[in-house]
Amino acid sequence: MTNSGTSTATTKRGRGEKSSATIYDIAKLAGVNPSTVSRALSKPGRVSAKTQKIIEDAAAELNYQVNPFARALPTGRTQTIGLIVADITNPTFFDIIRGAETTGSARDYTLVLAESAESPETEMTAARRLLSTVDGLILASPRMDDDHIRALAADKPVAVINREVQGVPCVVPDVNKGISEAVRSLAGHGHTKVAYVAGPKQSWMTSRRWDGVKSACEWSKLSSVRLESSKPTVDGGRQVARDVLESGATAVITYNDLLAIGLMQELQAGGMRVPDQISIVGFDDIFGADFTTPALTTVRSPLGECGNRAVTILLDMLQGHDGPRQAVTVETELVVRGSSGRLLS
Amino acid sequence: MTNSGTSTATTKRGRGEKSSATIYDIAKLAGVNPSTVSRALSKPGRVSAKTQKIIEDAAAELNYQVNPFARALPTGRTQTIGLIVADITNPTFFDIIRGAETTGSARDYTLVLAESAESPETEMTAARRLLSTVDGLILASPRMDDDHIRALAADKPVAVINREVQGVPCVVPDVNKGISEAVRSLAGHGHTKVAYVAGPKQSWMTSRRWDGVKSACEWSKLSSVRLESSKPTVDGGRQVARDVLESGATAVITYNDLLAIGLMQELQAGGMRVPDQISIVGFDDIFGADFTTPALTTVRSPLGECGNRAVTILLDMLQGHDGPRQAVTVETELVVRGSSGRLLS
DNA sequence: CAATTTTTGGCAACCGGTTGACAAAATAGC
């Protein structure tokens, strides 16, 4: 039925767009059927070596590039992966994006980025929209609930970073290792009371980290207290400074680095000497964590590896392998800088 | 790639993929021809009001979502924009990305992100690859040469941020305004010699900023000297500290904030008091610029607006309007923080 | 009321690939 091999090369194709070579052009140049060209380009081996060479040479001569839409239509595949992050300007996601992009590129996949702006509704909308054009989806610190995530995973392969969801492959930093190191370090410096400044209420990682802090303090026989913050930002850290002082804690572990930085700035502005009078430990080791004076001690999450592993899992699933049954964990580690140390008064 | 789509879901449509409604399903339910459905959905008005309603109701009942590949094939349109940045983890690009994404979303476009890793070759490869799937492309601080950029623009609409390219629409911060404010401020504080720490040699903006610094210093009768850095990073700033001291300058303007931050850290580690003994001014007001002690004085580029304007220009071009003949400029402004001030010794 | 014009929905070709089915050509086995 389709007999477009008769239409001329340079006009009327791709209506209104600049024309470029198609498999029909290659077929004409190589003297074979377009289906043979398609097979040669997407299933080498199904075509003889001699024919394969003729077609490859013709494709090179015509500077042929496959039209991804035309290929996606019959196959449903687009060689793209979607990645949704909670906040595109939150540096926690930089290395996740970087790791995902690097691994995807290595396997000829393009990354499409979107953000949820911390809203479960916006996140779901973005996810549904992306799912129609990508092969698989990664959700980094997703805000929607587990059922919604599983519903998405029923459509196409989904991987989650920074949260465990039953039935969906996940990559999660093992926060307990880094927290244990942090608490051990603080105990060794003579601290006896640790405050934990929490993150967003709907964040799975907020309570995970609090659980880790509590457990580690119990182990090291330190007392611990949880303080709420209004938002996981520098400003949120500033706002919680009074609560921290009133808590009587001499060491603070925050939900993320931004809170730690804001807290440090506010305490220093009030005359507190860090770490002489209070030690501060952040989380994630984000970009800018070492800009402060003193530089921030923090629990580093290997976020690049999170991105890397999530993409690897996704692409394996796209190739027919089952996703891992249990969450893949990556290790955190304490990065000691100047903001934590021995109490001097 | 392996053919994992061997299992069928419910019917033989979308081979191997989960089926969903198409215009053929709507046509059957509404009792009209598929072409009528297509017209109703993409050209309301070309169909009678009565038929339009029947079709819209049927589409809603079937939870119909247009397949973007199928639509892209005959029209060449995908409702996506590509954005290539030089370094995805360089905070200069965060607000560009944010501004672009926000404006794109508002007009129903998806943003596809890629990076050039500061390499003209990688950038060209990414650009060629993106151009086959997006409607238009934005290059932020591109590293490829002008001819290559114009070649891309010959294929599809292209807009450039942070650089002027003849024949291609550009959005460029007017660095001279911010630089003039910075130099005026330094002159007012009694400084007489300003060092400029340059950025990447192939960066168009490097020399633009140097020209601005030179001119502003001449105007204010300050002497100026240009120092090279090995890379536009915190480490690059550290490495140039000795050169800065040897130059005898009492004020420094750097190519970007990262250089300023590294420089400040190294000078402070060597016992210099900022700003009492040397003033430091950065550029762009990136994320983390106010983490330092003292917080960094910097020339803010309205990067979000750059992203915003570039998308607006691109989408206007996609709707048939000509791009602006001259570069669109956005104003920079000096943000005075603690790292610049009066000399005290 | 008839002729003319406009509106509207259907037909089918097309976008650029993929792929099952088929038959011709090539190869292997007896």
Place this chain on the structure above:
DNA sequence: GCTATTTTGTCAACCGGTTGCCAAAAATTG
């Protein structure tokens, strides 16, 4: 040399939309 099997290229239907062309129906005009 003949038969059976395998290899290989072609045919054409398909993926899910779009749209030029056409004719029937509806509306308008004289």
